[in-house]
Amino acid sequence: MASIRVLLVDDHPVVREGLRRMLEVDQQVEVVGEAGTGEDALAQAQARTPDIILLDMRMPGMGGLEALRQLRQCCPAAKVVVLTMHGDQYLARAIEEGASGYLLKDITREDLLAALERVQRGESVLQSSLTQELFNEFAALAQGRASLPFILSRGEMEILRLMASGTTNKEVAARLSMSQASVKREIASIFQKLGVKDRAEAVGEGYRRGLL
Numbered sequence: 276m277a278s279i280r281v282l283l284v285d286d287h288p289v290v291r292e293g294l295r296r297m298l299e300v301d302q303q304v305e306v307v308g309e310a311g312t313g314e315d316a317l318a319q320a321q322a323r324t325p326d327i328i329l330l331d332m333r334m335p336g337m338g339g340l341e342a343l344r345q346l347r348q349c350c351p352a353a354k355v356v357v358l359t360m361h362g363d364q365y366l367a368r369a370i371e372e373g374a375s376g377y378l379l380k381d382i383t384r385e386d387l388l389a390a391l392e393r394v395q396r397g398e399s400v401l402q403s404s405l406t407q408e409l410f411n412e413f414a415a416l417a418q419g420r421a422s423l424p425f426i427l428s429r430g431e432m433e434i435l436r437l438m439a440s441g442t443t444n445k446e447v448a449a450r451l452s453m454s455q456a457s458v459k460r461e462i463a464s465i466f467q468k469l470g471v472k473d474r475a476e477a478v479g480e481g482y483r484r485g486l487l
Contacts, residue, residue: 281329299385329393330355330358332357375402378400465477
């Protein structure tokens with residue numbers, strides 16, 4: 276089996292160092308680069324063409340979700356695996372944005388290496404402790420909201436709920452680990468899908484359609 280080329284993306288140098296040591300114990304894994312921000316991850320991914328990008332969700336500047344979206348656009352051959360300490364907080368959004376896996380930082384070295392091998396083979400990986408949370412989320416969607424996926428994406432629904440609570444674009448960006456530009460694009464998509472012109476109309480239409 277050819278070596279798996281991995282790019283590490285985490286804003287904590289000590290975490291990156293620990294991951295490098297864990298992974299390079301296996302001769303089939305080669306850490307080809309490290310990045311501490313989403314912006315740096317994009318540059319590194321294009322320069323080093325990794326097979327797999329291990330991506331943290333909470334980073335300064337460009338958030339993990341925005342980095343994931345842009346990485347999938349600029350480097351479609353690279354598979355992105357989220358490695359985070361935040362449980363299922365970003366799970367649905369990460370899957371929606373094209374992540375090939377979602378793992379927690381308490382994962383063992385053996386399980387992490389096995390997950391990378393599976394992703395390299397074209398499989399998707401989800402840490403076993405998260406499967407119940409994922410099932411519960413989709414079960415909740417199925418109860419009385421069958422039309423939801425055909426109206427707004429899960430990410431758009433999350434933003435609509437925050438809008439309804441009076442959250443500003445800046446606060447939404449911080450809460451969801453997105454750039455403000457991305458939040459504006461999502462809100463524009465919400466307006467278009469709901470046929471409204473501003474936040475107040477969007478929230479009102481959301482209540483009218485039973486989305487809120």
